[in-house]
Amino acid sequence: MSSLTLGNRIKSENVTIQASRLRPNTISSGHRACQGCGEALAARCAIDAAYEAANGKIILVNATGCLEVFSCATPENAWKIPWIHSLFGNAPAVASGVAAALSNQKRNDIRIIAQGGDGSTYDIGMGCLSGMFERNDDVLYICYDNQAYMNTGVQRSGATLPFTRTATTLPNSKYMGNDPQTGKNVPQIAMAHGIPYVATASIGHIHDLEQKIAKAVQINGARYVHIHVPCPLGWGFEPSKTVKIAKLAIKCGLFPLFEAENGKVTKSTPIDEVIAVDDYLKAQRRFAHLFSKSASPDPLSFLQKIADKNIEKYGLKKGISNE
Amino acid sequence: MLCQLEGSQAIARAIALCRPKVVCAYPITPQTHIVEGLGELVRSGELSECEFINVESEMAALSVAIGSEAAGVRSYTATSSQGLLYMMEAVYNASGMELPIVMTLGNRTIGAPINIWNDHSDAMSARDAGWMMFFAETNQEALDLHIQAFKIAEKTKNPVMICVDGFILTHAYERVDIPSQEEVDKFLPFYSPEVCLDIEEPLAMGAMVSPDYFMEVRYIAHIKQMKAIETIGSISEEFFQKFKRKSGGFLREYEIDGAETVIVSMGSVAGTIKEVIDELNANGEKIGLLSLICYRPFPADILNKALKNAKKIIVVEKAFAIGIGGFLSREIELAIKDKEIVSVIAGIGGRNITRSMLKECFLQKNNNQSTKFLGLNEGIIEAQ
Numbered sequence: 001m002s003s004l005t006l007g008n009r010i011k012s013e014n015v016t017i018q019a020s021r022l023r024p025n026t027i028s029s030g031h032r033a034c035q036g037c038g039e040a041l042a043a044r045c046a047i048d049a050a051y052e053a054a055n056g057k058i059i060l061v062n063a064t065g066c067l068e069v070f071s072c073a074t075p076e077n078a079w080k081i082p083w084i085h086s087l088f089g090n091a092p093a094v095a096s097g098v099a100a101a102l103s104n105q106k107r108n109d110i111r112i113i114a115q116g117g118d119g120s121t122y123d124i125g126m127g128c129l130s131g132m133f134e135r136n137d138d139v140l141y142i143c144y145d146n147q148a149y150m151n152t153g154v155q156r157s158g159a160t161l162p163f164t165r166t167a168t169t170l171p172n173s174k175y176m177g178n179d180p181q182t183g184k185n186v187p188q189i190a191m192a193h194g195i196p197y198v199a200t201a202s203i204g205h206i207h208d209l210e211q212k213i214a215k216a217v218q219i220n221g222a223r224y225v226h227i228h229v230p231c232p233l234g235w236g237f238e239p240s241k242t243v244k245i246a247k248l249a250i251k252c253g254l255f256p257l258f259e260a261e262n263g264k265v266t267k268s269t270p271i272d273e274v275i276a277v278d279d280y281l282k283a284q285r286r287f288a289h290l291f292s293k294s295a296s297p298d299p300l301s302f303l304q305k306i307a308d309k310n311i312e313k314y315g316l317k318k319g320i321s322n323e
Numbered sequence: 324m325l326c327q328l329e330g331s332q333a334i335a336r337a338i339a340l341c342r343p344k345v346v347c348a349y350p351i352t353p354q355t356h357i358v359e360g361l362g363e364l365v366r367s368g369e370l371s372e373c374e375f376i377n378v379e380s381e382m383a384a385l386s387v388a389i390g391s392e393a394a395g396v397r398s399y400t401a402t403s404s405q406g407l408l409y410m411m412e413a414v415y416n417a418s419g420m421e422l423p424i425v426m427t428l429g430n431r432t433i434g435a436p437i438n439i440w441n442d443h444s445d446a447m448s449a450r451d452a453g454w455m456m457f458f459a460e461t462n463q464e465a466l467d468l469h470i471q472a473f474k475i476a477e478k479t480k481n482p483v484m485i486c487v488d489g490f491i492l493t494h495a496y497e498r499v500d501i502p503s504q505e506e507v508d509k510f511l512p513f514y515s516p517e518v519c520l521d522i523e524e525p526l527a528m529g530a531m532v533s534p535d536y537f538m539e540v541r542y543i544a545h546i547k548q549m550k551a552i553e554t555i556g557s558i559s560e561e562f563f564q565k566f567k568r569k570s571g572g573f574l575r576e577y578e579i580d581g582a583e584t585v586i587v588s589m590g591s592v593a594g595t596i597k598e599v600i601d602e603l604n605a606n607g608e609k610i611g612l613l614s615l616i617c618y619r620p621f622p623a624d625i626l627n628k629a630l631k632n633a634k635k636i637i638v639v640e641k642a643f644a645i646g647i648g649g650f651l652s653r654e655i656e657l658a659i660k661d662k663e664i665v666s667v668i669a670g671i672g673g674r675n676i677t678r679s680m681l682k683e684c685f686l687q688k689n690n691n692q693s694t695k696f697l698g699l700n701e702g703i704i705e706a707q
């Protein structure tokens with residue numbers, strides 16, 4: 001036993017790419033994201049990691065959404081790699097086209113990444129995404145999940161959690177926010193296509209995120225990485241708390257971290273110390289109505305059940321493996 | 324090489340001769356045989372080094388072409404009717420991004436009510452989408468226009484749509500002259516765009532543009548298309564020199580010298596109109612035809628010259644805007660002022676356009692209505 005990795009000697013492989021002096025900076029500072037934007041942070045971590053793993057040979061296809069708008073607006077462009085934006089709902093198909101062109105030119109060394117928010121991924125782009133998966137096109141798709149349509153002013157998407165307050169799911173007499181009977185699970189839908197690699201990641205665990213992206217970018221075929229990206233503006237928390245909020249989501253089990261290959265979960269990241277969902281929800285104004293004096297306790301126990309199920313399903317309790 | 328071929332097969336052969344690197348489409352009647360034909364040419368190896376991709380929708384079909392064209396390779400798709408509407412957001416996107424994609428539109432009407440037969444409603448729905456649009460009169464012209472289309476598109480950095488009447492051309496067997504690969508290679512050079520998605524020279528495509536620049540972007544697109552009139556003319560002339568066949572260009576004249584009445588039409592209906600003209604002129608009438616091939620950019624000056632001696636203009640049009648009337652006749656009015664222009668809406672949803680209908684219509688003297696619906700069954704309307 002020694003304490004070498006704990007600070008006496010930090011080897012370069014133990015440092016995240018983001019912490020390294022040589023980080024690629026695929027997206028430069030000066031873009032227009034809000035302060036503390038989880039999506040901006042995740043994109044930087046993910047694309048830098050992909051860039052490292054692919055020796056800088058990356059082409060990016062971006063769906064419409066916050067990331068597209070804040071990173072590239074004439075005459076400014078924050079990307080130092082080839083980047084294309086076409087529409088809100090077609091990024092996976094555009095990426096399939098880029099992949100077809102490159103495969104035709106025998107340039108399989110160049111890796112293609114399509115990226116979009118949860119709205120483009122879950123809702124309007126679902127058809128194109130499923131088509132790209134089903135054809136097993138050589139594309140890595142990254143979903144930046146901030147659980148609503150942020151770019152248009154925080155409206156509900158298919159990724160919005162039950163009971164969330166958004167601009168289109170205001171708490172009223174019928175529902176305490178977003179209808180709990182709605183929503184879907186895109187990582188599971190991706191797995192159902194039997195594609196070679198699916199993973200969830202979070203900016204609350206950058207090391208894990210970088211490793212998953214580095215792995216994903218090198219696999220051939222369709223791949224899907226789903227990143228949890230808290231949004232200070234849409235969720236209602238201080239910009240300095242973004243990473244903390246992401247960590248709370250992991251710790252309570254509402255955002256399980258796992259990997260799946262060919263449709264089967266192969267690995268999950270156990271939670272050191274499981275916390276109650278309340279600790280996560282309380283920290284955000286989008287759930288404030290669930291904590292008012294008159295609020296019923298049912299929504300909280302509903303959300304707790306989702307977290308408990310995740311913990312069980314993915315084996316997130318320390319010492320209990322999912323296999 | 325002369326062959327007796329179905330129109331769709333002729334188009335598929337033409338596309339294969341243009342050596343696209345990515346072909347991607349979604350089936351819809353009457354376009355299906357074109358894509359099936361191309362699939363077969365890829366399978367047989369006649370079209371080699373081409374990625375043939377089966378997608379889940381027209382939105383994906385054109386989006387794949389957007390991606391592959393942006394990555395720098397020649398790309399092709401085809402659709403009809405509902406399919407064009409389904410991909411419409413990408414139709415505007417492709418022209419906005421100046422991607423020289425070529426698309427065949429097997430013309431079919433638009434529902435509801437659903438109807439698979441021919442008219443030009445689908446093409447008209449995309450007439451303002453920034454694509455160049457050409458209408459083929461015969462299968463030979465359809466074949467020739469596709470070969471010219473890639474050259475026009477790539478030279479002007481603008482997508483091109485070739486409109487081919489559904490069934491009437493797509494499913495009709497006609498004799499066509501298919502050029503050799505060598506001839507086409509000499510006419511259509513290898514495609515290498517000035518800029519594309521390239522890791523050596525990274526660039527951003529499709530970025531947000533603010534009000535400070537947007538109007539200029541649109542203005543340039545307009546000027547670019549108007550200027551393309553020159554390019555289209557010289558490419559059809561070059562085609563004539565190399566293939567010894569007049570195909571494409573702006574319009575085709577028939578019995579125009581001394582004609583008092585000039586018919587204007589687009590697409591395959593010109594064939595029937597010419598027969599009617601022959602018959603009527605043999606009896607002393609003075610009727611001519613202008614078959615408009617290039618619809619976008621709209622060659623107003625060229626039309627103006629061709630129509631200046633006409634006393635009366637009859638526009639036979641296979642689409643109209645509900646609540647206004649014919650599209651083409653309105654546009655002809657832009658090209659030529661102070662002439663009697665009659666709009667004849669014909670062939671909607673596949674309604675037959677017969678010689679006797681046309682004859683009666685061309686001979687009618689005092690028109691009290693400027694829009695007529697050819698072959699309208701009054702009985703059906705009254706019963707409603």
Ligand SMILES: Cc1ncc(C[n+]2csc(CCOP(=O)(O)OP(=O)(O)O)c2C)c(N)n1
Pocket residue numbers: 039064065066067088089116117118119120121144146148149150151152157412
């Ligand atoms: C066809 C179409 N419908 C709607 C829009 C408007 N729109 C632009 S971005 C957006 C929301 C994006 O949400 P998401 O994908 O979650 O990305 P985020 O902004 O949250 O990162 C919407 C609705 C559009 N651009 N195109």
Ligand code: SF4
Pocket residue numbers: 032033034035036037038039040066067070146150151231232233234
């Ligand atoms: S609204 Fe949210 S996702 Fe969009 S830029 Fe701001 S913080 Fe980022």
Ligand SMILES: [Mg+2]
Pocket residue numbers: 117118119144145146147148149150
């Ligand atoms: Mg979102």
